[in-house]
Amino acid sequence: AQSVSQHNHHVILSEAASLELGCNYSYGGTVNLFWYVQYPGQHLQLLLKYFSGDPLVKGIKGFEAEFIKSKFSFNLRKPSVQWSDTAEYFCAGDNTDKLIFGTGTRLQVFP
Amino acid sequence: GAGVSQSPRYKVTKRGQDVALRCDPISGHVSLYWYRQALGQGPEFLTYFNYEAQQDKSGLPNDRFSAERPEGSISTLTIQRTEQRDSAMYRCASSSGPGAGDYEQYFGPGTRLTVT
Numbered sequence: 001a002q003s004v005s006q007h008n009h010h011v012i013l014s015e016a017a018s019l020e021l022g023c024n025y026s027y028g029g030t031v032n033l034f035w036y037v038q039y040p041g042q043h044l045q046l047l048l049k050y051f052s053g054d055p056l057v058k059g060i061k062g063f064e065a066e067f068i069k070s071k072f073s074f075n076l077r078k079p080s081v082q083w084s085d086t087a088e089y090f091c092a093g094d095n096t097d098k099l100i101f102g103t104g105t106r107l108q109v110f111p
Numbered sequence: 112g113a114g115v116s117q118s119p120r121y122k123v124t125k126r127g128q129d130v131a132l133r134c135d136p137i138s139g140h141v142s143l144y145w146y147r148q149a150l151g152q153g154p155e156f157l158t159y160f161n162y163e164a165q166q167d168k169s170g171l172p173n174d175r176f177s178a179e180r181p182e183g184s185i186s187t188l189t190i191q192r193t194e195q196r197d198s199a200m201y202r203c204a205s206s207s208g209p210g211a212g213d214y215e216q217y218f219g220p221g222t223r224l225t226v227t
Binding site: 090 | 114115142144146151152153154155156159166167170202204209210211212215216218219220221
């Protein structure tokens with residue numbers, strides 16, 4: 001990916017609500033896409049990744065993302081969020097060996 | 112245990128001073144990456160190494176920034192004559208092989224640099 005954009009900067013949800021965070025990338029050859037999460041006080045960790053094959057990717061903690069090539073999108077979803085999902089979420093694509101990150105989405109979940 | 116460690120965790124320095132930020136990758140990891148994250152932004156690539164060789168330094172903003180990894184393990188990012196615009200979180204990551212698409216990058220806790 002040559003660039004990655006996230007349009008939701010701050011999302012506020014109640015527990016049990018469904019989540020979808022948008023991510024779009026610009027075409028740059030072979031596309032590998034990632035979602036990283038940073039919980040409060042912790043470091044960035046990988047949630048899930050797409051390399052090829054099945055466009056629906058499942059990650060940890062019930063998260064999934066769908067790669068839609070025609071829309072250049074890789075949106076993150078979770079059917080029912082929990083308070084513990086409060087964190088900052090970053091979409092990223094790779095450009096040769098380095099990761100290109102979006103600006104991040106801050107998710108707040110209230111009980 | 113070992114995850115990626117970085118030191119110091121916080122650094123406050125006066126404008127014009129030099130700073131050195133250290134990254135200790137996961138043992139045996141071949142590749143090491145430096146990113147910078149300004150407030151409200153995502154991490155931005157600075158440079159990376161495979162073993163001791165610096166493969167790409169295209170993200171270093173200017174010649175005040177340099178990095179080394181002399182023995183293929185610990186890396187140091189040095190900023191000379193710091194400026195206020197250098198204030199950011201500096202993140203290090205390591206992976207067991209080259210290629211962001213093939214090998215997961217594991218991130219350290221970051222160093223928060225504040226230039227006053």
